Amino acid sequence: MLKIAIYGKGGIGKSTVTSNLSAAFASMGKRVIQIGCDPKADSTINLLGGKPLKPVIEILKDGIDPTSAKEISQEGFGGVLCIETGGPTPGLGCAGRGIIATFNLLDELGLFEEYKPDVVLYDVLGDVVCGGFAAPIREGYAEQVLIVTSGEKMALYAANNICQAVRNFEDRGYANVRGLILNKRNVPGEDEKVKEFADGHNAPIVAVIPRSDDITLCEDKGMTVVEGAKDSEAAQRFLDLAKMLLEG
Amino acid sequence: MKGLRKVLTPFAPDQSGASGVLYSMGALIVIIDAGGCTGNVCGFDEPRWHESRSAVFSAGLRDMDAILGRDELLASKIGSAVERIDTSFVAVIGTPVPATIGTDYKALKKLIEGKVDIPVVPVVSNGMKLYNEGEKEAYKALIDEFATDTPEVETGQLVIGMTPLTYGKDYIDLTLDDIKNIRGAKKLVAASASGIDACEYLGKEFEIFSPVFKNSIPEGIKGKTLVCHDEVVGKTLRDAGVNCDIATFFKLHDSVKQDGDKKITQEDEFIEMVRDGGYDTIAADICLKELVPDYEGNWVDLKCFAISGRT
Numbered sequence: 001m002l003k004i005a006i007y008g009k010g011g012i013g014k015s016t017v018t019s020n021l022s023a024a025f026a027s028m029g030k031r032v033i034q035i036g037c038d039p040k041a042d043s044t045i046n047l048l049g050g051k052p053l054k055p056v057i058e059i060l061k062d063g064i065d066p067t068s069a070k071e072i073s074q075e076g077f078g079g080v081l082c083i084e085t086g087g088p089t090p091g092l093g094c095a096g097r098g099i100i101a102t103f104n105l106l107d108e109l110g111l112f113e114e115y116k117p118d119v120v121l122y123d124v125l126g127d128v129v130c131g132g133f134a135a136p137i138r139e140g141y142a143e144q145v146l147i148v149t150s151g152e153k154m155a156l157y158a159a160n161n162i163c164q165a166v167r168n169f170e171d172r173g174y175a176n177v178r179g180l181i182l183n184k185r186n187v188p189g190e191d192e193k194v195k196e197f198a199d200g201h202n203a204p205i206v207a208v209i210p211r212s213d214d215i216t217l218c219e220d221k222g223m224t225v226v227e228g229a230k231d232s233e234a235a236q237r238f239l240d241l242a243k244m245l246l247e248g
Numbered sequence: 249m250k251g252l253r254k255v256l257t258p259f260a261p262d263q264s265g266a267s268g269v270l271y272s273m274g275a276l277i278v279i280i281d282a283g284g285c286t287g288n289v290c291g292f293d294e295p296r297w298h299e300s301r302s303a304v305f306s307a308g309l310r311d312m313d314a315i316l317g318r319d320e321l322l323a324s325k326i327g328s329a330v331e332r333i334d335t336s337f338v339a340v341i342g343t344p345v346p347a348t349i350g351t352d353y354k355a356l357k358k359l360i361e362g363k364v365d366i367p368v369v370p371v372v373s374n375g376m377k378l379y380n381e382g383e384k385e386a387y388k389a390l391i392d393e394f395a396t397d398t399p400e401v402e403t404g405q406l407v408i409g410m411t412p413l414t415y416g417k418d419y420i421d422l423t424l425d426d427i428k429n430i431r432g433a434k435k436l437v438a439a440s441a442s443g444i445d446a447c448e449y450l451g452k453e454f455e456i457f458s459p460v461f462k463n464s465i466p467e468g469i470k471g472k473t474l475v476c477h478d479e480v481v482g483k484t485l486r487d488a489g490v491n492c493d494i495a496t497f498f499k500l501h502d503s504v505k506q507d508g509d510k511k512i513t514q515e516d517e518f519i520e521m522v523r524d525g526g527y528d529t530i531a532a533d534i535c536l537k538e539l540v541p542d543y544e545g546n547w548v549d550l551k552c553f554a555i556s557g558r559t
Contacts, residue, residue: 094348096350097348097350099350100347100350130317130349130350131317131349131350131351131352132350134350134352135350135352138352138354138355139352139354139355140354169355171358171359171362172352172354172355172358172359173354173355173358174355
């Protein structure tokens with residue numbers, strides 16, 4: 001089972017990348033679970049025709065005690081099983097605790113044993129800000145981390161923080177950084193800046209996603225580019241990345 | 249209001265159950281709290297505290313430990329303690345604090361084992377469940393760490409789950425050697441809900457009964473009876489011929505449950521069972537009697553330490 005957590009600066013395109021990767025794996029016939037770990041709960045929306053999924057924390061808040069994975073998930077494009085952790089009202093409670101509570105519930109429900117996925121993708125909020133947001137890379141969850149970045153200074157700053165956090169966890173048996181995904185913003189010298197960062201952190205650039213109107217247009221229709229414009233260059237990059245990750 | 253207790257005091261929580269299982273194993277027990285949970289364990293939920301020694305410590309967490317997640321500091325403190333205390337393993341027990349800040353027990357085990365030469369057994373309790381759940385988690389953690397597939401010693405009968413929190417002074421301690429050789433036991437007996445969970449986790453055949461009540465029906469039980477205690481106490485009395493329904497605030501396994509039995513959570517559920525059940529006898533801790541002051545039948549006091557703190 002391939003288990004990957006996707007991190008990166010807020011707004012850098014993690015959910016876009018994650019959903020397209022899920023769609024790419026699914027189009028190769030793989031059983032995929034995508035778990036959105038963001039209180040905004042919008043990770044999987046483009047796998048579900050633009051319709052938001054009710055997050056786990058909302059279900060628990062309603063006093064429901066789920067007894068099966070079906071009650072907290074929905075199948076999207078290509079059969080991808082979509083789950084959103086959700087979280088508290090902004091400014092209240094503890095979002096990290098929400099992720100942990102959701103993960104505990106997934107364990108109790110035996111999600112992986114029941115669904116038997118080939119690939120699990122965790123789409124994680126912005127940065128490793130606390131223990132809850134490190135939960136997806138703990139032992140038993142993701143084994144690899146992909147960091148989405150552009151050549152913008154703050155995106156690389158966030159990527160550096162994530163690399164540092166993962167290194168700090170080396171003695172805990174956590175996931176390792178598999179590489180960087182350059183989600184291009186077409187800033188000056190972008191390729192060079194990201195390559196320099198990659199070399200300095202011993203983290204290869206595993207994919208370069210071009211800035212593409214195809215992605216925007218598909219998302220306007222509630223779709224990934226792999227679903228809505230499968231012959232586009234962007235879709236091909238995601239398919240190539242999925243193939244590479246499967247090959248190890 | 250759901251969950252509001254008007255009469256009963258809070259029952260022993262899961263960290264107390266975990267500590268109770270580990271108490272007799274010769275471990276350095278570290279409860280990961282600020283001090284209150286350890287105080288509760290030592291002051292209220294552990295009747296052996298005044299009669300036998302066990303190394304139970306609080307992690308002494310403070311605000312900055314919670315904010316900064318200083319697992320490394322905790323591991324160092326435990327490493328220092330191990331140098332001064334003769335112990336065979338370290339057990340770390342969770343409480344609401346690590347549950348809230350998301351302490352990773354697998355990682356904590358790795359960190360501590362990097363500093364000591366003895367095994368570390370984390371028990372994932374959170375202070376929000378009842379004691380039987382903590383006992384279950386402790387048994388599972390001990391089995392995972394110590395139970396060998398090829399026991400050197402063949403053990404006779406082992407009774408699992410006969411802890412003070414369920415049985416007061418009639419408890420039966422398990423030793424670390426018992427756990428190591430548990431797969432070689434000729435006969436396993438589950439004496440409580442957590443005992444059933446542990447035996448099911450082992451995957452070996454087992455019997456369910458309470459050695460205390462197997463051949464000894466408490467004096468005064470007569471007619472249709474409601475037993476409110478651990479489920480195995482109720483089952484044992486039923487198997488001994490008592491015409492009874494079981495009510496339990498703790499776990500009720502399908503292997504025990506029969507028509508008329510009920511897992512209860514609220515005080516009101518107990519009151520309703522008594523009001524509607526037409527029972528001649530209620531066999532339950534006497535502290536429950538205050539819930540049903542109008543009940544005019546026969547009451548047999550079955551003490552439960554986890555409910556009332558009475559041995």
